[in-house]
Amino acid sequence: MAGAAAGETQVPDDVVDEILVRLPSRSSLARAAATCSAFRALVSSPRFLRRHRARHGPCPGALLGSFAFSSEGGAFHPAEPPHASAAAARAVAAAADFSFAFLPPSPVVGDDDPRRGLGWIVRDHRDGRFLLDRVASLDDNVFPELAVCDPLSRRYVVLPPIPRELAAAVDRPLGVIGGRRRCEPFLAPCDADAESEPAFAVIWTARCPRKVVAFAFASRDGRWRALPSPECFVWSRHRSPFGCPVHAVWNRRFYAHGCFYWLDCLTHRWLVLDTRAMEITVKQIPSPAGYWEEHVAVVEGEDGKVGVFAHDFYHAGGEACLYYYTIVNGGDGPRWRLERTVPLPWPAAHGRPYSIRAAANGSLILEVSHGTPAFMTSYRSRDVELYRIDVKSFELEMICRARCAAGDIAWAYFGFPPLLSLPTV
Template sequence: MDIPDHLLEQIFLRLPDLADLARASAACVSFRRLAIDGSFPRRFCRLHAPLLLGFLDPDGYHPALPPNHSAPAACALTLAADFSFAFLPSHCRWTVQDVRDGRVLLNRGPREDERSPVFRELAVCDPLHRRYVLLPPVPHDLAASLEHSFPMARDVRCKPFLIPLGVEEAAAGETTFRVILMAQCETSLSAFIFSSSTGQWQTIASKDLSDLGLDRFESITMSHGPISCQRRHYAYGRFYWDWAVISINKLLVFDTMRMEFSVADLPPGDWTGQGLVFVEAGEGRLGMFGFDGEFASHLSYTIAQNESGSPSQWQVEKSISLDSRYKYLIRDATQKYLLFTRRKTSPLEKLLFEYFSLDVKTMQLQMVCAKQCTLHTLIYTNFPPSLLSLPTI
């Protein structure tokens, strides 16, 4: 007897990963028709974590290696994609700023004879299909206020990054994207957003540091620019920056739905050295992974007890024991994975770092690869949707 399509859908949705779905779709025409139906791939991807294929750092792309279960797909991506970005004009001057959903955000540095501009040229690219979109410059009327008040580039710190697709963008199609550009000076914060749907920039938020309710020491520390550092996290439509590395248990929060800045408190603890990451813990609650103490041998998972709003009360949910012979450092995180390194604490050991991923939902640890460590590390997950429907150069 033929299995009805609605039951086949339920069976296919329970397949472990995309590789299994691809094998099933190759079995017969009816299976393939169901697997590539417009709505089914989106449903499947919502229920399954994207593959952690590797990570990008200043040395390039580093694929997940065996025995990691993503190794076959990561190897295939290595052969198919161009992570040297040779398809970009003046590609040697582009540097990676952010990675999300298989797309890479880059900015272009100035030539040796050029003064570094406050707002650099930006591009969103798809290294798999070798396509890219050059973003238009920030309009003069938006940039003029910053550049006029702070004529020296060092007085304004800017950091671009990608915003995850929201409900409306997802409904409109997966080819849309948004880029946020955060600008900070000694006294204020500003945010500009580019939408591929409109092809335009707009100013959406600004805040004086004096209005964030910080004490004098925190305000002075804040003026040094947390937005320009790597310690950025995303959950439930909010970006978070933490100051734990300098012993201030505070979070700077930017709400992408309300377009507002605010400050929240971290849970009590000695959150120093190894870093923190924030994830979606379910039911609108914020989850936090962190190493409590300089040489801690366990990874704590703490959950805020209130929903959606700024975290107030926290409760330790789980503590993961780690090998005390190693020193650990969290490098990056997505909503599905943590990426951290470990190395032997003995000074006589060669400084080779082992990279591990942690599945946020299952708490499963897997080794990704081993290499010399660099500071700026970004997780690369998923195969990017094509940019074919967007204006390309």
């Protein structure tokens, strides 16, 4: 091995390679890379990283921070010290282009042109990839142009348009993100073949008055196909004027163990998209009384269980807490089972200072806004703290402080420093 001192037994490079490839995680590889330049060069090579992924499977990486998207743009908020991933997060923030300036530019138009400002906007993030879309005009908001990109490697793929024969099934779709779009595209997990080019999958959905229409795109074959979905599915017809608006249901999507979930707590219905069968179904899962959709998040529980974090609208005793449930099957069908109560350190006597922001990889992300109740900060910019709770330890861990724009959407950003990252596109 290069760098061995005189008189020392030199270990062949192929033996070192076999030893390092057996390290169980990329965090172990990072520690090995810090010991000498020879190890660093080995573990950072794409060939070695592909072998490591093939042996140990895909890994979401460490929580590096949060990516917040709003109608004004987006920003990456890296984890801050004393968080264990602070150094890696700083490296990602310095190396990546989170302005997405490497995407195809939009046409240059004049100040009075109605197309001004119709550039790329972020729609989703998963496993280091971002999904963006853009429209050619304000009226063309049902089938926007879609692109999947990797801001770290600056690679991107523009997806082909949805074929007309599939698009014909979309009838009077309802608006999302403030009416700016009438579709909800998002990234789906895709089994990674370590010996081939990176693969990804995109799901496109639209909520029509009588059904949900969904199409799936797989990068391996470059084709769109329709997904089976329930007929006569009318969400808004069952909503209460005193409950959360229907867009609160549709815009809050969660992933756990191969399925995406949308929850309608008022009617006890879950819309479920199974990414293995590529099929959408509706399930009746009665929820405890008093929860609104903004107060609930689905997470990947341990042992393949579907977990749910929830909190009350008002804490009568003044002590804030979260409730953690798992979905279990009983004689009467699936139901919520309370597993534990998670106390929170913030007093809630005169208003709840926290809100659920996101859920990913068995973790819940909380936003804390000191001095102002969380439900009063939704429509203006604010300085917040972001915290994480995972389903293994249930310990509260601070990630970072951030300046959040009004009405933004936050995702937990998991990944690796540039040294240990493979292109995701």
